[in-house]
Amino acid sequence: MTKKVLVAGFMGAMGQKAVNLVNNMPGFEVVAGLSPIAEDNPEQYHLPASAKIFKNLTEIPDNLADFWIDFTTPKAVYENVKFALQHHIRPVVGTTGMSDEQEAELIVLSKKEKVGGLIAPNFGMSAVLLMKFAKEAAKYFPDVEIIEMHHADKKDAPSGTALATAKMIAENRPEHQTAPDEVETLKNVRGGDYQGIKIHSVRLPCYIAHEQVLFGGSGEALTIRQDSFDRGSFMNGVKVALEKVDQLDELVIGLENIL
Numbered sequence: 001m002t003k004k005v006l007v008a009g010f011m012g013a014m015g016q017k018a019v020n021l022v023n024n025m026p027g028f029e030v031v032a033g034l035s036p037i038a039e040d041n042p043e044q045y046h047l048p049a050s051a052k053i054f055k056n057l058t059e060i061p062d063n064l065a066d067f068w069i070d071f072t073t074p075k076a077v078y079e080n081v082k083f084a085l086q087h088h089i090r091p092v093v094g095t096t097g098m099s100d101e102q103e104a105e106l107i108v109l110s111k112k113e114k115v116g117g118l119i120a121p122n123f124g125m126s127a128v129l130l131m132k133f134a135k136e137a138a139k140y141f142p143d144v145e146i147i148e149m150h151h152a153d154k155k156d157a158p159s160g161t162a163l164a165t166a167k168m169i170a171e172n173r174p175e176h177q178t179a180p181d182e183v184e185t186l187k188n189v190r191g192g193d194y195q196g197i198k199i200h201s202v203r204l205p206c207y208i209a210h211e212q213v214l215f216g217g218s219g220e221a222l223t224i225r226q227d228s229f230d231r232g233s234f235m236n237g238v239k240v241a242l243e244k245v246d247q248l249d250e251l252v253i254g255l256e257n258i259l
């Protein structure tokens with residue numbers, strides 16, 4: 001039986017890649033798109049002619065879709081995923097910017113509704129491996145800072161990947177003291193702080209999505225870097241998620257946890 005997919009944010013840069021992915025996946029079909037500003041002309045956005053376009057959540061009927069791909073905005077994503085879970089549509093979420101509390105609430109809801117899904121701050125294999133390697137290195141190099149570089153239109157900072165990297169490093173690094181008498185003569189010049197791990201966010205038109213994790217030791221340094229040069233690179237991870245989330249019975253955070 002064909003698996004039916006709704007793409008939320010289908011007009012956006014990532015949404016269009018997701019539409020193209022599903023259009024080319026045997027056994028899957030885009031049946032609907034959600035966008036507050038789209039015209040009612042699915043083919044204009046490369047959706048099948050039969051696909052329905054909705055402008056808001058209240059228009060979406062029951063039993064419409066099996067999967068909900070979300071590449072929208074930090075403001076929209078929480079309500080979208082809540083709606084999907086309540087309507088037993090399995091979410092595959094790439095949108096970043098949700099708080100830990102929001103994710104925790106959605107996990108509780110997914111368990112209550114017995115609906116599996118995935119929230120992945122990064123669907124790219126290079127970023128997933130960077131996080132894994134950084135977590136490992138943190139055991140030996142507790143002094144670490146993160147620099148993430150993204151395109152100038154990115155709405156949230158730090159990137160979901162940088163924050164996820166910091167969380168994974170924090171799980172593994174030994175007890176650690178940073179310089180207690182440090183003074184900033186220019187406000188925030190040392191970057192954001194996640195449990196003592198500094199995060200620096202760069203926004204420039206030339207970038208897509210890139211991250212460096214810099215570890216400093218005694219007389220040596222280790223730099224781990226990943227570069228996403230093309231948004232298409234995220235689609236392998238979305239494809240894996242679409243193939244695997246119906247084996248889950250709750251919401252999982254992180255692509256690495258379903259590979």
Ligand SMILES: NC(=O)c1ccc[n+]([C@@H]2O[C@H](COP(=O)([O-])OP(=O)(O)OC[C@H]3O[C@@H](n4cnc5c(N)ncnc54)[C@H](O)[C@@H]3O)[C@@H](O)[C@H]2O)c1
Nearest residue numbers: 009011012013014034035071072076094095096121122123
């Ligand atoms: N997880 C990953 O691997 C990954 C990779 C790249 C980008 N992202 C994230 O994906 C998200 C989208 O990125 P993008 O570059 O496609 O942005 P974009 O601005 O190009 O697209 C976002 C789209 O969402 C639409 N939108 C806004 N509110 C909406 C709502 N309430 N319902 C439905 N659609 C709505 C907008 O009209 C727009 O078309 C961002 O949060 C970004 O950080 C994740």
